[in-house]
Amino acid sequence: MDGVDDATIRTERAKARELRKSRWWQQKTSSGLCYYCGRKFPYKQLTMDHLIPLARGGRSTKDNLVPSCKECNTQKNSLLPLEWEEYLDKLKQGLL
Numbered sequence: 001m002d003g004v005d006d007a008t009i010r011t012e013r014a015k016a017r018e019l020r021k022s023r024w025w026q027q028k029t030s031s032g033l034c035y036y037c038g039r040k041f042p043y044k045q046l047t048m049d050h051l052i053p054l055a056r057g058g059r060s061t062k063d064n065l066v067p068s069c070k071e072c073n074t075q076k077n078s079l080l081p082l083e084w085e086e087y088l089d090k091l092k093q094g095l096l
Protein backbone atom coordinates (compact mmCIF):
# COMPACT_ATOMS: atom_id res chain seq x y z
CA MET A 1 0.00 0.00 0.00
CA ASP A 2 1.10 3.52 -0.56
CA GLY A 3 -0.15 5.25 2.53
CA VAL A 4 -3.74 6.20 1.83
CA ASP A 5 -5.62 5.46 5.04
CA ASP A 6 -9.06 3.86 5.22
CA ALA A 7 -10.64 6.93 6.78
CA THR A 8 -9.61 9.08 3.82
CA ILE A 9 -10.96 6.55 1.37
CA ARG A 10 -14.26 6.36 3.27
CA THR A 11 -14.56 10.16 3.24
CA GLU A 12 -13.78 10.37 -0.46
CA ARG A 13 -16.26 7.59 -1.30
CA ALA A 14 -18.97 9.46 0.61
CA LYS A 15 -18.12 12.62 -1.33
CA ALA A 16 -18.39 10.70 -4.59
CA ARG A 17 -21.82 9.39 -3.56
CA GLU A 18 -23.00 12.94 -2.92
CA LEU A 19 -21.65 14.16 -6.25
CA ARG A 20 -23.48 11.31 -7.98
CA LYS A 21 -26.76 12.89 -6.93
CA SER A 22 -25.74 16.33 -8.13
CA ARG A 23 -26.83 18.26 -11.14
CA TRP A 24 -23.23 18.38 -12.25
CA TRP A 25 -23.15 14.60 -12.57
CA GLN A 26 -26.51 14.54 -14.35
CA GLN A 27 -25.09 16.88 -16.93
CA LYS A 28 -21.86 14.96 -17.16
CA THR A 29 -23.71 11.74 -17.94
CA SER A 30 -26.47 13.25 -20.05
CA SER A 31 -24.63 12.42 -23.26
CA GLY A 32 -24.42 8.79 -22.15
CA LEU A 33 -20.84 8.53 -23.33
CA CYS A 34 -18.22 6.44 -21.58
CA TYR A 35 -15.19 8.62 -20.89
CA TYR A 36 -12.81 5.83 -21.84
CA CYS A 37 -14.20 4.00 -24.85
CA GLY A 38 -16.48 6.78 -26.08
CA ARG A 39 -19.39 4.42 -26.66
CA LYS A 40 -22.92 5.45 -25.81
CA PHE A 41 -24.81 3.81 -22.95
CA PRO A 42 -28.10 4.24 -21.13
CA TYR A 43 -27.59 6.43 -18.07
CA LYS A 44 -28.09 3.51 -15.69
CA GLN A 45 -25.20 1.59 -17.19
CA LEU A 46 -22.68 4.32 -16.55
CA THR A 47 -20.72 4.17 -13.33
CA MET A 48 -18.77 6.91 -11.64
CA ASP A 49 -15.07 6.31 -11.93
CA HIS A 50 -12.07 7.99 -10.35
CA LEU A 51 -9.47 8.80 -13.01
CA ILE A 52 -6.78 8.48 -10.37
CA PRO A 53 -8.04 5.75 -8.01
CA LEU A 54 -8.54 6.69 -4.38
CA ALA A 55 -6.05 4.04 -3.38
CA ARG A 56 -3.44 5.83 -5.46
CA GLY A 57 -4.08 9.23 -3.96
CA GLY A 58 -6.91 10.38 -6.20
CA ARG A 59 -9.74 12.42 -4.68
CA SER A 60 -13.46 12.80 -5.28
CA THR A 61 -13.13 16.10 -7.10
CA LYS A 62 -15.01 17.03 -10.23
CA ASP A 63 -11.90 16.85 -12.37
CA ASN A 64 -11.10 13.36 -11.13
CA LEU A 65 -14.55 11.84 -11.70
CA VAL A 66 -15.66 10.53 -15.07
CA PRO A 67 -18.53 8.42 -16.39
CA SER A 68 -17.40 4.93 -17.30
CA CYS A 69 -19.26 1.97 -18.77
CA LYS A 70 -19.26 -1.23 -16.75
CA GLU A 71 -16.91 -2.93 -19.14
CA CYS A 72 -14.23 -0.26 -18.86
CA ASN A 73 -14.77 -0.07 -15.12
CA THR A 74 -14.30 -3.81 -14.75
CA GLN A 75 -11.20 -3.73 -16.91
CA LYS A 76 -9.76 -0.89 -14.90
CA ASN A 77 -10.32 -2.73 -11.63
CA SER A 78 -8.95 -6.04 -12.84
CA LEU A 79 -5.94 -4.84 -14.80
CA LEU A 80 -2.62 -3.64 -13.49
CA PRO A 81 -2.07 0.09 -14.07
CA LEU A 82 0.30 -0.68 -16.94
CA GLU A 83 -2.15 -3.09 -18.56
CA TRP A 84 -4.88 -0.49 -18.19
CA GLU A 85 -2.71 2.03 -20.07
CA GLU A 86 -2.32 -0.52 -22.84
CA TYR A 87 -6.08 -1.10 -22.91
CA LEU A 88 -6.63 2.67 -23.28
CA ASP A 89 -4.06 2.85 -26.06
CA LYS A 90 -5.86 0.11 -27.94
CA LEU A 91 -9.18 1.86 -27.43
CA LYS A 92 -7.73 5.06 -28.85
CA GLN A 93 -6.38 3.24 -31.87
CA GLY A 94 -9.74 1.58 -32.41
CA LEU A 95 -8.32 -1.90 -31.90
CA LEU A 96 -10.96 -3.07 -29.42
Ligand SMILES: [Zn+2]
Nearest residue numbers: 034037069072
Ligand atom coordinates in the same frame (compact mmCIF):
# COMPACT_ATOMS: atom_id res chain seq x y z
ZN1 LIG B 1 -16.31 2.21 -21.81
